[in-house]
Amino acid sequence: MTTITGEGAHEAAPPRVTHTEASPGDCSIVARGLTKRFRGGQVAVDDLHLSVPRGSVFGFLGPNGSGKTTTIRMLLGLISPTSGACEVLGRPMPGGLASALPKVGAVVEGPAFYPYLSGQANLLRYDAADPKADPRTARQRVGAALDRVGLGAAAGKRYRAYSLGMRQRLAIAGALLGPRELLVLDEPTNGLDPQGTREVRSLIKEIASDGTTVFVSSHLLAEVEQMCTDIGVMRTGRLVAQGTIAELRAGHEPRVRVETPHPAQAASVLNRLGLARVRTGEDDVEAELGGHAPEVVCAELVGDGVAVRGFTVVRPSLEELFVGLTGEGFDVDG
Amino acid sequence: MSTVETENSTSSAPTAADTPPEPGTGTATRGAAIGDASVAGGARSGAVARAAGAGHRDRSDASPGAARAVLRLVGSELGLTFRRPRNIAMLILLACVPVVIGVALKAFGSDEETPAIVTQVAGNGLMLTFLSLSMLVQLLLPLAVGVVAGDSIAGEANAGTLRYLLTAPAGRTRLLAVKAVNIGVFGLAACAVVAVSGLITGLVMFPVGPVTLLSGTTVPIMDGVLRVLIVTGYSAVGMAALGLVGLAVSTLTEVPIGAVAATVVTVVFSQVIGAIPQLGPVRPYLLTTWWSSFDGALRDPIATDVMGQGLLVFAAYALVFGAIAWGRFSGRDITS
Numbered sequence: 170m171t172t173i174t175g176e177g178a179h180e181a182a183p184p185r186v187t188h189t190e191a192s193p194g195d196c197s198i199v200a201r202g203l204t205k206r207f208r209g210g211q212v213a214v215d216d217l218h219l220s221v222p223r224g225s226v227f228g229f230l231g232p233n234g235s236g237k238t239t240t241i242r243m244l245l246g247l248i249s250p251t252s253g254a255c256e257v258l259g260r261p262m263p264g265g266l267a268s269a270l271p272k273v274g275a276v277v278e279g280p281a282f283y284p285y286l287s288g289q290a291n292l293l294r295y296d297a298a299d300p301k302a303d304p305r306t307a308r309q310r311v312g313a314a315l316d317r318v319g320l321g322a323a324a325g326k327r328y329r330a331y332s333l334g335m336r337q338r339l340a341i342a343g344a345l346l347g348p349r350e351l352l353v354l355d356e357p358t359n360g361l362d363p364q365g366t367r368e369v370r371s372l373i374k375e376i377a378s379d380g381t382t383v384f385v386s387s388h389l390l391a392e393v394e395q396m397c398t399d400i401g402v403m404r405t406g407r408l409v410a411q412g413t414i415a416e417l418r419a420g421h422e423p424r425v426r427v428e429t430p431h432p433a434q435a436a437s438v439l440n441r442l443g444l445a446r447v448r449t450g451e452d453d454v455e456a457e458l459g460g461h462a463p464e465v466v467c468a469e470l471v472g473d474g475v476a477v478r479g480f481t482v483v484r485p486s487l488e489e490l491f492v493g494l495t496g497e498g499f500d501v502d503g
Numbered sequence: 504m505s506t507v508e509t510e511n512s513t514s515s516a517p518t519a520a521d522t523p524p525e526p527g528t529g530t531a532t533r534g535a536a537i538g539d540a541s542v543a544g545g546a547r548s549g550a551v552a553r554a555a556g557a558g559h560r561d562r563s564d565a566s567p568g569a570a571r572a573v574l575r576l577v578g579s580e581l582g583l584t585f586r587r588p589r590n591i592a593m594l595i596l597l598a599c600v601p602v603v604i605g606v607a608l609k610a611f612g613s614d615e616e617t618p619a620i621v622t623q624v625a626g627n628g629l630m631l632t633f634l635s636l637s638m639l640v641q642l643l644l645p646l647a648v649g650v651v652a653g654d655s656i657a658g659e660a661n662a663g664t665l666r667y668l669l670t671a672p673a674g675r676t677r678l679l680a681v682k683a684v685n686i687g688v689f690g691l692a693a694c695a696v697v698a699v700s701g702l703i704t705g706l707v708m709f710p711v712g713p714v715t716l717l718s719g720t721t722v723p724i725m726d727g728v729l730r731v732l733i734v735t736g737y738s739a740v741g742m743a744a745l746g747l748v749g750l751a752v753s754t755l756t757e758v759p760i761g762a763v764a765a766t767v768v769t770v771v772f773s774q775v776i777g778a779i780p781q782l783g784p785v786r787p788y789l790l791t792t793w794w795s796s797f798d799g800a801l802r803d804p805i806a807t808d809v810m811g812q813g814l815l816v817f818a819a820y821a822l823v824f825g826a827i828a829w830g831r832f833s834g835r836d837i838t839s
Contacts, residue, residue: 245670248836270672277670281663285587297579298671298678300572343667 196220197351197382198227198244202253205239213239215406216253221384221399226377228393229386230491231403237386238278240403241355244384245275258350271301274344275353279360280336284329288320288339291328296346314342319368333360341369345376352376354385358392370396390488402494409494417490422457425466428479429454435475442469458482573677580685584651590689593647594696600643601635601701605708628705629714629727633734633801635701636694640738640794644693645770648742651689652749653763655682656832660757660839675833683750683825690742691735698735702728720803730800737797737810744790744817744824745770751828757839787812790820 198221205214214236221227231237242248244255246263255262260269282291292311296302302310315324318338323331331339337360344352354373358366373396377383387393393400400417402410410417425444429435435454439447444456444466458466463482470477584590608624608631624630656679659665668678705711714727722730749766756762773789776782786792793813799806 242666242837245666246672247666247669248838249834266672267674270670273670275667275670277666278663281667283583283662283664286583294579294583295667295671297575298668298673300569300576300672300674300677302572304571304575 195223196256197223197225198255198257198384200240200244200253200255203240203243203250203255204252205236205243205248206251212406214243214250217406217408219255219401219408219411221382221401223382224377224380225399226373226383226385226397228397228400229384229403230390230393230400231386231388233388235403236406237388237403238355239406241275241277241353241384241386245270245273245277245353247277267300271299271347272350273353274346274349274351275355276340276344276357277353277355279356280340282328282336282339285327287325287327288315288331288335288342289324291339292343292346295343299347302347310346311342314345315339317345318342318372334362334365337361337369338365341372349376349381351382351384354383356386356388358387358389366392390491402491404494410491422459423482423484424455425458425461425463426479426481426483427454427470427475427477428452429470429475429477431475434473435470435477438470438473438475439466442466453479573681576673576677576681577684580681581688584685584689585692590647590651593650594693597639597643597647597693598696598700600639601631601697601704604635604638605631605701605704609708623715624705624709626710627714627727628707628709628711629702629724629731631705631709632698632701632731633798635697636734636738637795637798639697640694640741640797641774641791642770644690644697644738644742645745645794646767647693648686648690648746649749649766649770650763652686652746653753653761653766654759655686655750656753656828657756657762658753658759660837661759663839665839666837669837676829679750679754679829679832683747683828686746686750687739687743690746691739694735694738694742698731702731716801716803717798718802722803730805733800733805734797737800737813738794740814740817741790741794744820747821747824747828748790751824751831754828754832754835788816790816793817 198219200217200219203214203217203219204212206212217240229237229240239248243250244257244262246266249263257265258269258272262269283294286294289311292314293307296307296311297304312321312324315321318341320335320338320342323335328336328339337357341354341357344354357373358369361369370392373383373385385393385397394414397414399413400411401408427435430452432449432452432454436447436449439454439456442461443459444461445459447454447456463480467477467480624634656665659668669675711724713721713723715721745766748769749762752765753759753762770791773791777786777789777792793816796809796813799810
């Protein structure tokens with residue numbers, strides 16, 4: 170069941186009925202009542218309850234300025250919550266930072282590197298900062314990470330000379346320096362061309378297939394729809410929906426729309442076939458397709474002598490669902 | 504498209520349940536897995552056993568491992584500092600000053616009004632080192648150290664690299680300590696560059712022999728070199744104390760140039776205060792007052808009381824500003 174927290178609903182973490190029993194032990198990230206109020210009174214994140222199942226690809230959606238990055242910064246111990254608590258890989262943050270973060274790869278708010286160092290030297294620098302990274306394998310791990318994002322050939326080039334897409338890839342390579350249990354990727358495809366975006370998507374799927382949990386934030390819904398198993402939707406600092414893609418789709422069945430001069434006759438055919446929620450218009454009829462094959466429905470209509478002018482199957486995209494949830498489009502600056 | 508998604512979501516779900524990520528393989532190669540082994544749930548018993556094995560192995564060398572990791576980060580930090588073109592340029596500039604002084608003295612000689620130490624250079628090349636350090640320790644050396652110290656945290660914050668270092672995770676206290684060490688080493692390097700350049704220039708341009716000290720006694724040349732080392736070390740400690748002031752300032756802002764300027768202004772301000780006779784009672788508490796006190800090493804016996812007091816003031820500054828830096832940095836929200 171999709172859990173949608175309406176305006177003013179303040180109950181604790183809504184129960185998830187999903188494919189995995191979401192006990193806290195099965196979650197890579199758990200947030201309980203997480204709240205961040207910045208100095209000046211601005212509430213960036215407000216009473217956030219979040220559970221990210223282990224092994225999922227979790228899409229963290231929301232318009233710009235809805236509190237996604239602030240949440241990620243709290244999860245990574247960069248800023249401390251005003252109230253509430255969060256756990257990453259079973260360790261409370263920011264207290265358990267030292268034991269949890271070596272197993273977490275992160276891209277936070279775009280790439281940041283030393284411009285006068287090469288890509289390889291930059292990654293070695295970040296690797297040196299990880300107290301649990303083995304220096305003997307550093308070069309090999311850095312090389313592997315660079316190859317994985319397709320930067321092997323540019324390893325010796327200065328970061329200053331990298332294009333925006335290469336910088337973004339280097340940031341992702343930085344998240345892949347060691348064996349990770351969790352990847353936190355904040356807008357990983359920002360600045361990438363369509364080809365690069367596709368590559369990042371397939372890389373994320375590949376990483377996830379090894380059992381690594383991927384927590385990816387985005388304001389691009391289509392992107393999330395294509396690679397995520399689970400979704401959380403933020404709106405002005407609050408989580409307004411959370412669940413698997415299938416759950417969120419439930420109740421938003423594909424509908425069939427028949428354009429015809431004989432709507433009443435068409436409606437009776439659809440009713441006979443057992444389609445739910447038949448709605449008759451002036452010169453069209455709509456109904457939920459359910460499990461029916463559209464071609465069969467169409468053949469029945471024609472067979473019964475209904476003049477079919479147009480026949481469409483309408484699948485509501487997540488975009489439409491979430492515009493309803495957040496009250497705005499996703500590609501809009503919030 | 505939508506059917507693909509549905510398949511995707513259902514197929515990856517069992518993957519998550521059946522094959523949990525393998526912390527054993529990860530932690531075994533990544534060192535200290537002690538926490539892992541004790542916290543990991545029973546469902547992952549196989550992985551737990553492996554992690555426990557790894558943890559056990561690591562436990563014996565946990566602290567040397569941690570020390571090695573700190574050394575690695577120090578090495579990375581030093582590499583960054585000493586490969587940075589800006590810092591190299593500053594060191595080269597510092598190295599040039601003794602040469603310029605030497606050439607000037609050689610070319611124009613000295614008259615009655617020149618201070619004793621200057622005329623002594625003409626008699627003994629070794630004195631050029633002392634002269635150079637005493638000229639540079641009040642402005643150019645503090646400037647160089649102020650640039651590196653002021654930039655240390657603020658520069659990383661400004662570039663955004665700080666957030667990646669901290670999520671590595673470098674650890675806030677650990678990173679701050681490494682930064683402090685780095686500043687100290689840079690201060691020492693800057694002083695050493697001046698000393699070495701002064702020594703070489705002195706050896707090449709002036710006669711070198713037994714050294715006549717400020718107190719009038721003459722000591723053998725090796726004793727003189729030893730005193731050069733003492734003076735260099737003393738200056739380096741003074742610069743390190745300033746470095747911690749700069750580090751503290753650096754934790755207060757995300758604008759590196761602001762932190763650098765503030766650090767240098769601190770130096771100039773305290774020199775101005777020190778120059779006002781009416782504010783005499785404040786002088787012993789100023790950092791700048793003690794930087795030139797290394798001329799105690801040019802007396803026989805070495806004026807350990809003055810230099811000791813200087814070192815004490817340096818230590819106090821380092822302690823206070825180190826604590827300020829830590830207090831500020833350990834709890835600060837990193838929003839850059």
